[in-house]
Amino acid sequence: MTQKKTVEDRLWFSGNEAIALGAHEAGVKVASGYPGTPSTEILENLTRYDDVYTEWAPNEKVALEVVIGASFAGVRAMATMKHVGLNVAADPLFTASYTGGRGGLVVIVADDPTMHSSQNEQDSRNYAFSAKLPMLEPSDPAEAKEFLHLAFAVSEQFDTPVLLRTCTRIAHVKGVVRPEPARTLPAAEPGIEKMPAKFVMLPANARQRRVVIGERQRQLARFAEQFEENRVEWGDKQKGFITSGVSYLYVKEAFPEASVLKLGMVQPLPEKMIRDFARQVETLYVVEELDPFIELQIKAMGISCHGKDLIPAIGELNVALVRQAISNEPGRVEFEPVPVMPRPPNMCAGCPHRGLFYCLSRMGVFVSGDIGCYTLGFLPPLSAMDSCVCMGASIGVAHGMAKALGADGQGKVVAVIGDSTFIHSGITGLINMVYNKDFGTVVILDNRITAMTGHQPNPASGATLMGEPANAIDFEQLCRAVGVKHVQTVNPHDLKATRAALKEEIERPEVSVVITRAPCVLIPAEKKRKKYPYGTIIAKCTGCGVCIRLGCPAIQWTPLTPAEAKERGYKEKQKGFSQISEEVCNGCGQCVALCKFEAIAREEN
Amino acid sequence: MDTSGNILFCGVGGQGILLASEITAHVLLATGLDVKKSEVHGMAQRGGSVEAHLRFGKKVYSPLIEPGTVDILVAFEQLEAVRYLPYLHKKSRVIVNTQKILPPAVATGKLAYPGDSLAQLEQRGLAVVPVDGFALAKEAGEIRAANVVLVGAMSVFMPVAEQEFVKVIEKRVPPRFREANMKAFQKGRRAGGK
Numbered sequence: 001m002t003q004k005k006t007v008e009d010r011l012w013f014s015g016n017e018a019i020a021l022g023a024h025e026a027g028v029k030v031a032s033g034y035p036g037t038p039s040t041e042i043l044e045n046l047t048r049y050d051d052v053y054t055e056w057a058p059n060e061k062v063a064l065e066v067v068i069g070a071s072f073a074g075v076r077a078m079a080t081m082k083h084v085g086l087n088v089a090a091d092p093l094f095t096a097s098y099t100g101g102r103g104g105l106v107v108i109v110a111d112d113p114t115m116h117s118s119q120n121e122q123d124s125r126n127y128a129f130s131a132k133l134p135m136l137e138p139s140d141p142a143e144a145k146e147f148l149h150l151a152f153a154v155s156e157q158f159d160t161p162v163l164l165r166t167c168t169r170i171a172h173v174k175g176v177v178r179p180e181p182a183r184t185l186p187a188a189e190p191g192i193e194k195m196p197a198k199f200v201m202l203p204a205n206a207r208q209r210r211v212v213i214g215e216r217q218r219q220l221a222r223f224a225e226q227f228e229e230n231r232v233e234w235g236d237k238q239k240g241f242i243t244s245g246v247s248y249l250y251v252k253e254a255f256p257e258a259s260v261l262k263l264g265m266v267q268p269l270p271e272k273m274i275r276d277f278a279r280q281v282e283t284l285y286v287v288e289e290l291d292p293f294i295e296l297q298i299k300a301m302g303i304s305c306h307g308k309d310l311i312p313a314i315g316e317l318n319v320a321l322v323r324q325a326i327s328n329e330p331g332r333v334e335f336e337p338v339p340v341m342p343r344p345p346n347m348c349a350g351c352p353h354r355g356l357f358y359c360l361s362r363m364g365v366f367v368s369g370d371i372g373c374y375t376l377g378f379l380p381p382l383s384a385m386d387s388c389v390c391m392g393a394s395i396g397v398a399h400g401m402a403k404a405l406g407a408d409g410q411g412k413v414v415a416v417i418g419d420s421t422f423i424h425s426g427i428t429g430l431i432n433m434v435y436n437k438d439f440g441t442v443v444i445l446d447n448r449i450t451a452m453t454g455h456q457p458n459p460a461s462g463a464t465l466m467g468e469p470a471n472a473i474d475f476e477q478l479c480r481a482v483g484v485k486h487v488q489t490v491n492p493h494d495l496k497a498t499r500a501a502l503k504e505e506i507e508r509p510e511v512s513v514v515i516t517r518a519p520c521v522l523i524p525a526e527k528k529r530k531k532y533p534y535g536t537i538i539a540k541c542t543g544c545g546v547c548i549r550l551g552c553p554a555i556q557w558t559p560l561t562p563a564e565a566k567e568r569g570y571k572e573k574q575k576g577f578s579q580i581s582e583e584v585c586n587g588c589g590q591c592v593a594l595c596k597f598e599a600i601a602r603e604e605n
Numbered sequence: 606m607d608t609s610g611n612i613l614f615c616g617v618g619g620q621g622i623l624l625a626s627e628i629t630a631h632v633l634l635a636t637g638l639d640v641k642k643s644e645v646h647g648m649a650q651r652g653g654s655v656e657a658h659l660r661f662g663k664k665v666y667s668p669l670i671e672p673g674t675v676d677i678l679v680a681f682e683q684l685e686a687v688r689y690l691p692y693l694h695k696k697s698r699v700i701v702n703t704q705k706i707l708p709p710a711v712a713t714g715k716l717a718y719p720g721d722s723l724a725q726l727e728q729r730g731l732a733v734v735p736v737d738g739f740a741l742a743k744e745a746g747e748i749r750a751a752n753v754v755l756v757g758a759m760s761v762f763m764p765v766a767e768q769e770f771v772k773v774i775e776k777r778v779p780p781r782f783r784e785a786n787m788k789a790f791q792k793g794r795r796a797g798g799k
Contacts, residue, residue, distance in 0.1 A: 012634055116645045140641070140668070173668040174630065174642040246668075253666040320671045332673035333691050335729055340688040341716055343617065343708040345651035376651065381713055548713050553652055556707060557714035576714060 013177040015170040018141040019080075019108060020045035022148030025182050028052050028078050029103070029190070030070035032063040034424065035453035036082030037117040038171035039110035043080055044456070047465050051182075056456055056465045059391070059424040060085035064092045064107065068161075071101030072199060073190045076152055080108045083122050084390060088425065090127065093161070095201050097131045098209040100159035102193060104152035111167040113289050113316040119371065119390060121314070123290035128163045128267040132213050134220050135163040135267040136229070137245040141175040143229075147264065149183075150229065158216055158223070165266070167289065169246045169316065221268045229264025232277055239326070240281025242274065242294060242305070247287045247317055254323035269297055278303045285310070285326055289317050347376050349554040350586025352518035353445055355492035356416070357384040358550055358590065359499045360443075365414045365506065366401065370394035370426070372418035373452045373520075374445050381551045385416070392417070392425025395442055399433050402440045411506050415442045420450040420458040423473065427482070433511050434483035441505045441512045444475055445492075447520040455523055479513045492516035495593045521586050532602050533585035534592060539569070540599035541577040547591040547600065554584035555591060608638065608764065609662030611670040615689050616681025617706045618655050621752030624777075625679065626657040628756055631773045632765055633661045643668035654685060679759050681738070681752070682706050683722035690726070698762045699731050700797070702738040702755055734758055734797055741792040747785035753778075757793020767794065 013021065019042050023031060031054045033043050047054040057063035060081040070077035081089060086109045096105065109127075112118040128135035134154055138147040144166060151162040197205050224230060236257045243251045244263040251260060261277045263269070278284050278298075286295040286307040295307030310325040311317065320331045347354050357377035360367055361384035369375060369385035370393065378385040387397055398415035405412070417426045422444050430442055450456040457463040462472035479487045486508060488501045498516060505512035519526050533554075547555050559576040566572050580591070580600065592600045614626045626642055633640045643658040658670045672691045680686030680701045693699065701723060710716040726733045736758045738751035745754070753774065760770045770790065778786045 010634070012630065012640075168645065169643060169668055172644050174640075174644075175665075175668070176634070176639060249666040249668070318669045318671065319667045320673075332671065332694070334673050334694050335690045337691045338687060338725065340684060341708050341710055341719075343652075343654045343685070345618070345653035346709055348651065373651070380709075545714070551709065551713065553709075553712065556712045559714055559717070 009178060011177045011179055012174055013141050013145075014041065014172060014174045015138075015141045015144045015166055016041035016172070017045045018145040018177045019148055019164075019166070020049070021177065021179060022145035023078055024049040024052060025145070025180055026104075026149050026152045027076055027183055029075035030067055030077040031055075031080070032057045032066040033080035034058070034060045034063055034085055035450055035456045036085050036110070037453055038112060038168045039080050039082045039085075039108060039166075040453045040456065041171070042108060043465060054465050056450075056458060058459060060089040061092060064089040064096070067105060067107075068092060068096050068099070068101065071103045071105040073102070073192065075103040075190050077101075077103060078106045078108065081110070082118065083109060083111045083124050084118060084120065085109075086124055086127055088391070090131075093127065093133075094131045096161045097133050097213060098201055098206055099199050101155075101161070104155035105161040106148065106151045106155060106164055107161055108164050108166065110171050111165060111290070113167055116168055119388065121290065123293060124163070124165050125266055125293045126291065128165075129293070132217055133161055133163050133267070134158070134265060135165055136264060137165045137266045138170060138264070139245055139248045139262075140170060141173060142177050143264075144170055145177055147229070150264075154223075158220055160216060160220075165245070167246060217268060221271065224265050224268050224270040225272050227265050227270070229262075230270050230273060231262055231264075232273070233260045233262065235259045237280055238282045240277060240284050241287055242277065242284065242298070243287040244294070245289065247289055247322070250317050250319045250322045251287050253319045255326070263294070266294065269294065271301060274298060275301065275303065278305070287311055287317070287322055344379055345376060346379070346551065346553050347373060348521050348586070349552055349584045350521040350588040352447055352492045352516065352520070352588070353377060354382070354550055354552060355495055355498055355588075355590045356443065356445060356516045357382045359495060359502055360384045360414065360416070363502065363506070365412055368394045368398035368401065368413060368415045370415075370417040370421050371452075372421055372445075372450075374416060374418055377416070379551070381549050391421055392429060395426050395429030395433060398440050398442070399429065399436070399438050402438050403436075410439055410509060413440055414502075414506060415440065417442065417444055418451075419444060419446040419448060419460040419475070422475075423459050427478070430479065430484070430513070431482045438511050439509045441502075441508075441514060443502070444513060444515045446475060446515050446517040448472075448517075449520050449523050451520045451522065455520070475515050484511050484513050486510060486512035487515065488513075489515040489517055491518055493518055493588045493590055495590060521588075531585070532587045533582040534580050534587060534589065534600050534602045535582055536578055536580050537599045537601060538577060538579070540597050542597050542599070543570070543574040543576050543578070544597070545578070546594045546596075547578050550591055550594065552591060554581050554586070555579070556581065610660075610676040611674050612659040612677045612679065612759070613670055613675045613689060613692055614657040614659065614679045614681070615685045616655055616702070617685065618652050620655070620681040621749065622655050622657055622681055625752040625756050626659050628753075628770070628773050628777060629759070630659055631777070632769045633659075635769055635773070636765060638662060639665045641665045641668045654688065656689070677759055677762055679755055681755065684708070684719065687722050687725055690729075693731060695730060697731060699726055699733045700755055700758045701726070701733060701735050702751065703735050704737075704739045704751070736793065736796040738793075741796060742789050745785050745788035745792055747782055747789065750782070750786050750789035753786045753789040754793040754796065757790040758797035759793075760790075761794055761797035761799045
């Protein structure tokens with residue numbers, strides 16, 4: 001229990017913590033997911049309640065399949081993922097719409113408008129429409145918890161998976177949430193019940209179920225008219241807003257006097273309710289983030305409204321934006337922005353990925369990249385990543401390039417992929433490479449953890465989400481088993497060995513794998529390990545700048561004027577010198593190997 | 606700033622911005638007000654710009670602060686204070702940690718660190734409170750308590766009694782760091798003008 005966060009009867013919870021609490025209160029028995037910002041903390045918080053089984057799955061498709069199975073066995077089950085993860089899970093999602101389940105089945109999907117940490121922007125409401133599934137959309141943490149209860153009730157009442165959509169401004173917003181006693185459910189006992197006509201989706205059965213879904217959609221549409229979280233807040237009838245999710249909060253703040261139809265269920269829509277509301281207000285506005293999902297359906301009803309003609313379809317909304325779009329009032333900005341140099345994220349001091357990317361950056365190859373911390377290898381000064389599409393795509397992209405280039409591509413394309421991403425959906429790409437006779441090289445950056453999302457264990461880590469020891473995948477054996485004959489493992493902090501291994505494998509006219517293995521510096525065991533930081537012997541530094549090219553946050557360049565250089569005893573033409581911050585340095589030693597002048601050293605202990 | 610207001614915390618990943626905003630949120634929650642806080646995770650944890658929006662009042666809708674409406678800006682780094690200028694209004698209070706953390710372009714020698722961040726704010730008539738958080742935290746015996754120094758300086762300008770902050774810090778800081786953090790908070794109060 002997370003009771004230490006209690007403020008009397010009020011909890012100070014993020015949307016993700018609130019959803020975890022809601023799942024606990026609703027009696028969820030099995031929950032699976034794959035980490036993805038901003039959805040990650042739901043499972044991490046749910047695992048604190050000991051009455052629920054939680055796990056990280058290799059990818060979102062598997063996670064959804066697991067919870068479909070749990071629902072078939074009669075318990076309430078839940079899967080969590082971000083919007084791009086729902087793409088991966090789309091296949092089972094569309095068929096789960098046909099099967100339904102026995103225990104309630106809820107899929108949480110967290111969208112990321114503005115792409116704070118995502119490779120694309122997409123509106124998951126379209127999936128609900130397309131898969132013919134109901135979707136609920138809360139506005140803040142308190143509603144997120146409440147809506148989870150409603151989602152399970154709808155799921156069981158209509159025998160359907162239910163999608164619950166959040167976004168960054170719900171998942172990572174903290175607000176006041178009121179806890180309730182956990183509810184006991186009659187359906188919470190697992191058991192086997194054979195229902196082949198419902199669970200076996202071969203064509204003859206699926207055709208029957210397709211008709212059932214049609215009827216379910218009609219019932220859900222009627223239910224939407226009565227659903228307590230679709231509600232009208234009457235005010236001044238000059239302006240009427242139809243809105244949902246976090247957009248509702250922006251509308252309420254920008255236009256506190258106006259009438260608002262707040263939709264807690266965005267699919268299907270309550271048509272009668274919308275018509276009644278539209279009839280009674282002078283001007284109708286639809287305020288929604290991203291796609292004109294509600295707007296298009298309202299227009300299809302023959303009702304005219306303002307929507308994306310005024311409200312941007314790109315990125316997050318906010319109060320100022322909504323106010324300005326609707327009323328044309330200028331914002332309240334009193335100070336114009338001034339140009340400030342960007343401060344992009346960076347790989348940590350001592351990050352093992354830096355060594356690999358340094359080597360790759362000097363080899364002139366096309367680096368087909370993937371999703372994880374190592375995507376930061378794209379940034380200067382390393383600038384060592386040339387493409388990045390989606391989780392697991394690096395290997396397929398490299399293969400496609402190799403096939404397109406033919407013999408000319410030999411030795412020029414390399415795929416890089418992290419351990420967790422390789423397991424997520426990279427392994428199938430590698431199998432394809434072997435099967436279809438590629439000559440490329442895949443580098444698996446194995447730091448034994450899913451680092452980018454906050455250090456979740458994965459099948460290579462040797463631990464489960466619930467903290468139990470587990471098998472840690474042997475990548476060398478795995479790669480050999482799929483048919484890769486040449487597998488080398490190196491320590492990426494050892495630049496010389498890494499360069500040698502890369503050179504040898506890239507030149508080889510056969511599929512090969514280089515595993516760069518060293519632990520992430522942020523995992524607890526590494527943080528606890530005593531560090532022996534390096535320092536610069538200033539007198540020996542010639543200002544050649546090679547160490548700066550690593551882009552390590554511990555190494556800083558101090559520029560010198562000719563007079564300052566002279567004063568410090570350097571040659572007058574020396575432009576500056578490097579210094580290592582002992583507080584930041586993690587002692588990985590990559591820079592030591594680069595310094596020809598032996599100006600980097602540490603006191604040995 | 607009365608019983609409602611907006612506080613924006615900004616700085617660089619790893620500076621303790623989220624803890625500072627948590628402490629402040631808990632102080633406000635204890636007064637019985639509605640409070641909302643919004644933060645962005647993900648890439649920002651790797652040394653990038655970090656911001657936390659904190660809003661309080663009888664009823665808070667939007668979790669995001671509107672530009673032009675920040676009552677107190679708590680900037681953990683000089684340059685970052687300037688980045689959030691459009692969020693301020695003429696009466697905003699700006700608490701600035703004078704510490705400089707070099708952005709990558711500066712650390713690699715491509716650009717120079719701008720030298721006039723505080724002056725840029727003062728030139729616009731803003732009430733700037735510079736705080737050497739790092740030095741004061743060191744004096745208090747815990748260099749990692751610079752965030753609590755800044756909370757101390759900020760607390761001077763909030764409609765909440767000092768004692769409320771003391772209670773929350775005592776509760777949220779591990780026992781072995783408690784004394785240093787209390788000292789850090791008091792040093793912050795003095796830097797804020799108390």
